[in-house]
Amino acid sequence: MAPxxxxxxxxxxxxxxxxxIGLWARYVERRARxxxxxxxxxxxxxGDPVPARTRPVPMPRPAPPTRIRTAATPAVRVDxxxxLLALRSAYAVPTG
Known part of the structure; x- marks a missing residue:
């Protein structure tokens, strides 16, 4: 044969x-993962999905009370x- x-x-x-060798290394890495x-x-x-420094800041004031109107009572104040407060503070949009 020619050289x-x-x-x-x-x-x-x-x-x-x-x-x-590359295929074998990939196989070993996938098994380890x-x-x-x-x-x-x-x-x-x-796991902590949100690092501590990027968590939203809680609202400084409580949410306003909700009023429910029914036929029996004209207005019932419900705190x-x-x-609900946790949801509102979690999705609060910072102002300023």
Whole structure:
């Protein structure tokens, strides 16, 4: 065989070996990630989706009371629940 064919075969073989090593490394990395995710899910810990410095600032004043009108009573004053206050403070738009 001519030397050019031998060199080409060696380069093709090296490329195939490199491709195989790359596939093997990708497989090992995916298995490690899956094992890490499974370990995290089994631990029962909850991740903090919002870092502390980007959390919304709570509202400085309470929400206004809600008035419900029915046929029996003209106006009944109902204070907002804790859940409603938490929702309002979570989605408060900062002014200024």
């Amino acid at each position: 050019g064919y031998v060199i080409a075969l060696c380069l093709e073989g090296a490329g195939a070996v490199g491709f195989g 899956a094992a890490e995710l499974a370990r995290f899910l089994r631990s029962g810990q909850t 907002p629940s804790d859940a």
